[in-house]
Amino acid sequence: MALLELRDLSRRFGSFEAVSHVSLAVEAGEFFTLLGPSGCGKTCLLRMIAGFDPPDGGQILLGGEDLADLPPERRPIHTVFQSYALFPHLTVAGNIAFPLRMAKVPAREIEVRVNAMLDEMRLAGLGAHYPHQLSGGQRQRVALGRALVHRPRLLLLDEALAALDLKLREDMQLELIKLQREIGITFIYVTHSQTEALALSHRIAVMNRGRIEQVDTPSRLYSFPANRFVADFIGNCNLLDARTLGMAAGALRLAVDGLGEVLAPPGAGASAPGQGQGVLALRPEQVRIAARGDALAADNRFPGTVREVLYTGDVTTYLVALDNGLRLAALLPNTDPGRSAVFQAGDSVTVGWSRQAGHYVPD
């Protein structure tokens, strides 16, 4: 049985549906992420799970039991919000001890458990400090310590790392993964950062306008997006409007608008041959690029001109205008030190990709 099950859950504000018929199951021990653009309903969904807001329809079950009549403080669930809201007048140890004091745990035991948590959160020696004396990452760890000291069955994290700068955020991401693995508590993590979701999660639910678009592992979401929205939202993607023409030698034949015929892997589109409309999602790292005239082994090959070059350190992205009018992004790793680009704007090139690359999704 799943630890948490949402059945047809909805939340309305007037005629507006912020969460719309969401059904999900989260397994015990899972690092599960809700990912979606601002305003898609992530916080609303978490607030219902935590018990702060009642659903307008549907059910929430924890370990098979309906939570409808259980107030937030009686649910074995803890929430960490973006502004981790530490008590400024309490020390680090006092903050972590707070939920245990509320639960009237004996003082002796509080001390033992708080000290263990300080060690676990790498805060040993900081127990007597006040929040204003801590760095952002340390404050984040205090908030996590306070959330975990009670050993909830489910921890909800709403944009918990959003306030941190990039480097600290990456450090905390690694720590969260480690922590979650070690303590084995189920996490539901909310973010609108797709890189963060891909890096942290066992599974991701992609939300859009109150609905779940797809639930899958990071690599399946990235490689096999269920629809145009997911393809566009997760990672960078070339989206080519296309029509299916049928099959040829195990490949799907597509007519791409403005480009002509392209071969793609037989995916969901193959079961619906004919004149279906859809989109070929092609990742920039799947597109190869060579100087015009140089050999380029690829099933799909088109001439073009480099228009823009975006150097980001580890890789460079080339925006190529194809002679038939389309624009494609191609990405190459930078393996030569001191060299930021292999091609320059204005270069005549050939771009190409294998018939195994890309993923066609019908509209």
Ligand SMILES: Nc1ncnc2c1ncn2[C@@H]1O[C@H](COP(=O)(O)OP(=O)(O)OP(=O)(O)O)[C@@H](O)[C@H]1O
């Ligand atoms: N109390 C409220 N009254 C009216 N509308 C609300 C209320 N709370 C949220 N909404 C609306 O519901 C939608 C979903 O809000 P929610 O806070 O869940 O978004 P979110 O996905 O968490 O976005 P963000 O990533 O920006 O935090 C939004 O359009 C928001 O304006």
Ligand SMILES: [Mg+2]
């Ligand atoms: Mg939110």
